Amino acid sequence: APVDKEVDFANYFCTYAFLYHQKEMLSDRVRMDAYYDAVFRNPSHFLGKWLAFQKRWVFVRKFRRAPIGFQRRLSTHASQGTGSGILAIWSAQAGARKVYAVEATKMAEHARQLVKENKLEDVVEVIEGSIEDVTLPEKVDVIISEWMGYFLLRESMFDSVICARDRWLKPTGVMYPSHARMWLAPIRTGLSKHKMEDYEGCMKDWRFFVEDTHNYYGVDMSCLTKSFSEEQKKYYLQTSLWNNLHPNQVIGTAAIIKELDCLTATVDDILNLQASIKSSINAGDTRFCGFGGWFDVHFRVFLLHPSALVHEGDDLIVDFSMSRSKENHRLMEVELNCEIRQSSGELIPPSRKKFYIE
Amino acid sequence: APVDKEVDFANYFCTYAFLYHQKEMLSDRVRMDAYYDAVFRNPSHFLGKWLAFQKRWVFVRKFRRAPIGFQRRLSTHASQGTGSGILAIWSAQAGARKVYAVEATKMAEHARQLVKENKLEDVVEVIEGSIEDVTLPEKVDVIISEWMGYFLLRESMFDSVICARDRWLKPTGVMYPSHARMWLAPIRTGLSKHKMEDYEGCMKDWRFFVEDTHNYYGVDMSCLTKSFSEEQKKYYLQTSLWNNLHPNQVIGTAAIIKELDCLTATVDDILNLQASIKSSINAGDTRFCGFGGWFDVHFRVFLLHPSALVHEGDDLIVDFSMSRSKENHRLMEVELNCEIRQSSGELIPPSRKKFYIE
Numbered sequence: 120a121p122v123d124k125e126v127d128f129a130n131y132f133c134t135y136a137f138l139y140h141q142k143e144m145l146s147d148r149v150r151m152d153a154y155y156d157a158v159f160r161n162p163s164h165f166l167g168k169w170l171a172f173q174k175r176w177v178f179v180r181k182f183r184r185a186p187i188g189f190q191r192r193l194s195t196h197a198s199q200g201t202g203s204g205i206l207a208i209w210s211a212q213a214g215a216r217k218v219y220a221v222e223a224t225k226m227a228e229h230a231r232q233l234v235k236e237n238k239l240e241d242v243v244e245v246i247e248g249s250i251e252d253v254t255l256p257e258k259v260d261v262i263i264s265e266w267m268g269y270f271l272l273r274e275s276m277f278d279s280v281i282c283a284r285d286r287w288l289k290p291t292g293v294m295y296p297s298h299a300r301m302w303l304a305p306i307r308t309g310l311s312k313h314k315m316e317d318y319e320g321c322m323k324d325w326r327f328f329v330e331d332t333h334n335y336y337g338v339d340m341s342c343l344t345k346s347f348s349e350e351q352k353k354y355y356l357q358t359s360l361w362n363n364l365h366p367n368q369v370i371g372t373a374a375i376i377k378e379l380d381c382l383t384a385t386v387d388d389i390l391n392l393q394a395s396i397k398s399s400i401n402a403g404d405t406r407f408c409g410f411g412g413w414f415d416v417h418f419r420v421f422l423l424h425p426s427a428l429v430h431e432g433d434d435l436i437v438d439f440s441m442s443r444s445k446e447n448h449r450l451m452e453v454e455l456n457c458e459i460r461q462s463s464g465e466l467i468p469p470s471r472k473k474f475y476i477e
Numbered sequence: 478a479p480v481d482k483e484v485d486f487a488n489y490f491c492t493y494a495f496l497y498h499q500k501e502m503l504s505d506r507v508r509m510d511a512y513y514d515a516v517f518r519n520p521s522h523f524l525g526k527w528l529a530f531q532k533r534w535v536f537v538r539k540f541r542r543a544p545i546g547f548q549r550r551l552s553t554h555a556s557q558g559t560g561s562g563i564l565a566i567w568s569a570q571a572g573a574r575k576v577y578a579v580e581a582t583k584m585a586e587h588a589r590q591l592v593k594e595n596k597l598e599d600v601v602e603v604i605e606g607s608i609e610d611v612t613l614p615e616k617v618d619v620i621i622s623e624w625m626g627y628f629l630l631r632e633s634m635f636d637s638v639i640c641a642r643d644r645w646l647k648p649t650g651v652m653y654p655s656h657a658r659m660w661l662a663p664i665r666t667g668l669s670k671h672k673m674e675d676y677e678g679c680m681k682d683w684r685f686f687v688e689d690t691h692n693y694y695g696v697d698m699s700c701l702t703k704s705f706s707e708e709q710k711k712y713y714l715q716t717s718l719w720n721n722l723h724p725n726q727v728i729g730t731a732a733i734i735k736e737l738d739c740l741t742a743t744v745d746d747i748l749n750l751q752a753s754i755k756s757s758i759n760a761g762d763t764r765f766c767g768f769g770g771w772f773d774v775h776f777r778v779f780l781l782h783p784s785a786l787v788h789e790g791d792d793l794i795v796d797f798s799m800s801r802s803k804e805n806h807r808l809m810e811v812e813l814n815c816e817i818r819q820s821s822g823e824l825i826p827p828s829r830k831k832f833y834i835e
């Protein structure tokens with residue numbers, strides 16, 4: 120189904136129009152340093168014209184939890200998307216001849232202010248509009264953008280980067296960043312237990328509610344228990360979480376489930392992901408509580424309920440697939456099918472789990 | 478501007494499709510008891526056919542804070558809107574011949590389940606659709622609905638009730654509830670100080686951020702300080718709050734700023750409200766920190782920054798106006814112009830304040 124632009128604005132872009140939110144992104148040191156280094160350590164791409172990016176996996180999301188719509192960020196330098204304008208300004212400072220900074224929200228006005236204050240209005244041209252709609256006066260040498268969502272693809276903003284690239288990048292042009300990889304590995308974590316307790320508390324509360332509603336108001340709500348339980352399970356047990364994991368919580372070998380070359384990737388490449396991977400448990404006997412998924416340093420966890428006991432030497436055979444949610448093309452659904460082949464020879468039959476990246 | 482239906486669904490209706498949210502409303506005792514009594518103490522309106530409502534001011538909102546979109550509830554018995562179906566079921570239990578229960582979201586399915594479980598499917602017909610679009614097989618005797626938002630009008634759901642009334646209520650029909658009143662009175666509260674501290678903390682943080690961004694990343698953000706401060710002021714100081722006030726926090730006489738007869742009110746009546754009222758301070762010397770606004774027992778506060786010192790016998794002359802936000806027709810903006818006439822004869826010049834009901 121085609122995306123309703125107005126709905127997308129109401130749901131998605133609205134958050135980006137707040138300085139408060141841009142400031143959160145601009146305060147994310149790991150993110151900022153990665154882009155800063157990329158721009159200023161590649162002068163040849165910026166001096167005179169524009170730039171590329173050596174292979175690095177640096178992209179981090181700071182926000183923990185999205186409201187009903189959600190939070191996002193994008194930016195092109197030397198051509199696309201800009202938010203507060205930081206990447207465009209750096210690109211100009213690094214020597215770019217001309218920077219087209221495209222931003223869909225009213226944040227464009229603040230970006231324009233910043234550009235002026237930093238005396239770069241001769242180089243940076245801020246354009247308010249979505250990259251899908253705007254017309255640039257010329258093709259560009261570099262597209263720089265921060266488009267990565269939770270587990271890389273949430274928010275589906277890479278679509279817009281692809282669109283920008285196909286319309287406005289010269290054949291010899293480069294992308295910043297140039298590559299991205301997604302990883303998956305088995306983990307142990309106490310979160311698993313906490314989430315289960317939250318869910319159980321919520322169901323206990325529901326049972327009191329059903330009793331009260333019957334006693335006080337003469338209406339029997341028990342037939343909704345199953346639906347309520349499903350709704351809460353989805354929320355507490357099946358929704359993957361932002362989480363900072365310590366390396367020793369990773370209990371098996373990590374596998375790459377997707378590699379993207381930003382210069383050539385198409386929307387079809389990322390619409391549905393599928394991967395079959397094997398992971399060998401390399402921690403002693405421990406509970407296998409779920410999966411950690413990340414691109415570089417930060418982690419997203421997919422919890423198993425219940426968790427399983429695993430032993431050093433066990434193998435996990437995992438089928439992974441990811442697709443977009445039918446209701447909102449910027450949210451994702453993940454299916455994980457996991458079989459445990461114990462080193463003792465025993466085989467724990469595969470269990471199929473569905474997770475939501477909300 | 479006409480309202481985009483899809484956007485309204487993305488922004489507004491989405492929350493109501495969660496059982497968790499309906500449960501919150503169904504657990505609000507004050508609200509439930511008020512409607513329960515209204516239905517079961519007026520058998521003449523329900524037996525054989527349907528009902529009306531003696532004057533009462535009972536409507537309460539439980540939710541403190543709305544997400545980006547927001548939270549809402551509606552219901553007609555004997556004709557319109559139904560959420561979980563509770564009002565429709567009560568109406569049937571009280572003896573209604575036929576109840577059309579209209580609900581815009583998927584919650585309609587759960588309502589249908591509940592109706593069946595409570596063996597009322599011969600009486601209650603659940604219709605999924607918005608009241609503006611559906612066609613009922615006949616006109617009805619009673620419309621029962623819970624449409625009240627923060628400070629009565631937030632969410633603009635009364636528009637839908639008016640539409641239902643004009644299309645589907647018999648000339649002899651009645652509305653449940655039948656009347657509504659909005660009140661305003663001066664208050665004292667410690668919240669005022671807290672909110673100012675929050676705002677100041679946020680601005681202090683911003684100044685560190687500007688310094689850091691300049692030092693580490695070579696970009697001067699100070700030109701955005703004014704815009705950031707305005708954005709945060711709106712959020713911390715100008716947004717009215719849900720609050721449970723103790724009567725002794727009300728420091729002057731309360732005035733009615735609007736009375737609605739639900740049988741005759743039109744959208745024009747509620748689009749923009751204006752009232753000029755006088756309130757006499759009846760507490761000893763105290764700080765005048767803002768206004769409390771309510772319909773019946775619960776309060777919404779509009780804080781003054783800074784608060785003012787007032788004395789028993791002082792008079793407040795207040796001009797009140799309320800209109801819909803340009804960006805979202807379900808949110809409100811309030812302007813309060815307040816002059817203090819001290820009993821000593823001194824006159825504190827009027828100050829005009831704008832507040833957002835977000």
Ligand SMILES: Nc1ncnc2c1ncn2[C@@H]1O[C@H](CSCC[C@H](N)C(=O)O)[C@@H](O)[C@H]1O
Pocket residue numbers: 132135136144145191192193194195200201202203204205206221222223224226248249250251264265276279
């Ligand atoms: N299709 C599109 N066209 C234009 N802007 C878009 C877009 N999709 C997302 N955006 C904008 O991209 C920004 C991403 S936030 C990133 C901001 C800045 N580049 C930084 O790194 O700090 C948001 O402000 C969002 O409104």
Ligand SMILES: Nc1ncnc2c1ncn2[C@@H]1O[C@H](CSCC[C@H](N)C(=O)O)[C@@H](O)[C@H]1O
Pocket residue numbers: 490493494502503549550551552553558559560561562563564579580581582584606607608609622623634637
């Ligand atoms: N124009 C409209 N047409 C149909 N349903 C509407 C509507 N505007 C709001 N609603 C629905 O009205 C419900 C309000 S919640 C109230 C639920 C129930 N009557 C109770 O009192 O507990 C929500 O479920 C919302 O989806």
